[in-house]
Amino acid sequence: MSSVCAAYLLTHQRVKRNDEANVSLVSKDSTGAGARVPNAASAQPGAVPRDPAAAAQQAAPAPAFTVRKAAVKRTFAAAAQSMGVDAGTTAMLTRVFHDELDLSRDLKPGDQLSAVFDNSATDGNTSDTASKDGVASADAAGEPLAVRIVHGATTHEVFLHKDLQGKPFYYLKDGTSAGPAFERYPLDFTRVSSEFSLRRFDPVVHRWQSHDGVDLAAPVGTPVRATARGVIRFIGHQTGYGKVVMIQNPPPYSTTFAHLSRFAKGLRHGSHVKRNQVIGYVGTTGWATGPHLHYEVHVNNVPQDPLKVELPQKTALRADELQRFEARVAQLTALL
Numbered sequence: 001m002s003s004v005c006a007a008y009l010l011t012h013q014r015v016k017r018n019d020e021a022n023v024s025l026v027s028k029d030s031t032g033a034g035a036r037v038p039n040a041a042s043a044q045p046g047a048v049p050r051d052p053a054a055a056a057q058q059a060a061p062a063p064a065f066t067v068r069k070a071a072v073k074r075t076f077a078a079a080a081q082s083m084g085v086d087a088g089t090t091a092m093l094t095r096v097f098h099d100e101l102d103l104s105r106d107l108k109p110g111d112q113l114s115a116v117f118d119n120s121a122t123d124g125n126t127s128d129t130a131s132k133d134g135v136a137s138a139d140a141a142g143e144p145l146a147v148r149i150v151h152g153a154t155t156h157e158v159f160l161h162k163d164l165q166g167k168p169f170y171y172l173k174d175g176t177s178a179g180p181a182f183e184r185y186p187l188d189f190t191r192v193s194s195e196f197s198l199r200r201f202d203p204v205v206h207r208w209q210s211h212d213g214v215d216l217a218a219p220v221g222t223p224v225r226a227t228a229r230g231v232i233r234f235i236g237h238q239t240g241y242g243k244v245v246m247i248q249n250p251p252p253y254s255t256t257f258a259h260l261s262r263f264a265k266g267l268r269h270g271s272h273v274k275r276n277q278v279i280g281y282v283g284t285t286g287w288a289t290g291p292h293l294h295y296e297v298h299v300n301n302v303p304q305d306p307l308k309v310e311l312p313q314k315t316a317l318r319a320d321e322l323q324r325f326e327a328r329v330a331q332l333t334a335l336l
């Protein structure tokens with residue numbers, strides 16, 4: 001093995017990682033309540049009449065959807081829960097939006113949330129039959145079919161789609177999955193110069209050691225990019241690692257980038273970084289005998305093989321699902 005790597009020597013003094021959540025789910029600042037949807041989509045084909053007076057008459061069916069709106073006063077979670085979204089779904093939505101905006105930081109008071117709920121679900125009807133207009137039905141009270149965040153001049157929307165097993169996922173309008181995505185590789189590298197290993201005999205120090213990451217050889221100065229959105233938990237110099245950046249990504253992930261020659265300008269502890277943002281440049285700082293990036297991926301603070309670990313990826317709906325999805329998106333967008 002041609003390169004000596006910091007992590008062989010640091011296993012006994014691994015840095016304790018902070019796994020704090022990015023968004024508080026405990027909050028008292030309840031915001032504006034929702035309203036029963038009026039006539040918004042009565043012209044939609046397949047939609048049932050939505051006139052409250054008509055709905056009150058026994059002959060007319062109840063409205064299919066409820067639209068609720070809330071202004072953000074302090075947190076996304078509080079606003080969502082004021083609309084009747086349960087805590088579990090609120091946490092899921094927080095993850096879902098996490099690749100586009102950081103709900104704990106980016107939302108400002110006055111930003112608007114709106115969500116469409118399936119009345120057959122929110123009224124507690126647990127029928128498992130598919131509803132007649134093709135809208136995912138009935139088995140998940142409090143789980144919105146569509147959510148829109150109006151943040152300043154930008155709008156973010158996600159739409160619920162259930163897989164064949166009935167498991168809920170949120171997608172963007174174009175049918176690609178919403179939510180955090182991970183890049184597999186943080187840089188263009190020439191070769192893997194040392195693989196991840198749980199336990200190996202190190203020929204330099206003549207001891208059994210683990211290698212908590214993977215070494216990706218590349219010329220000095222090659223840009224190193226964050227593999228997912230996150231917050232910088234450490235940026236600076238450590239024995240062995242040299243110049244190192246540690247990022248808390250969406251739970252349960254965190255990542256470490258070591259032996260850098262320098263950091264990207266303006267980054268410091270607490271900085272938020274986006275996926276693919278340049279955070280530093282390949283070097284040989286610390287205990288590295290040749291230029292490479294030592295890259296670690298931790299899941300629940302346990303190092304995993306960065307080349308093999310399961311990572312959240314962007315997925316897209318199949319063509320047959322997409323057609324049905326797009327029809328529903330058109331219907332729900334009109335309501336939001």
Ligand SMILES: [Zn+2]
Pocket residue numbers: 005006007194211213214215293294295
């Ligand atoms: Zn290494």
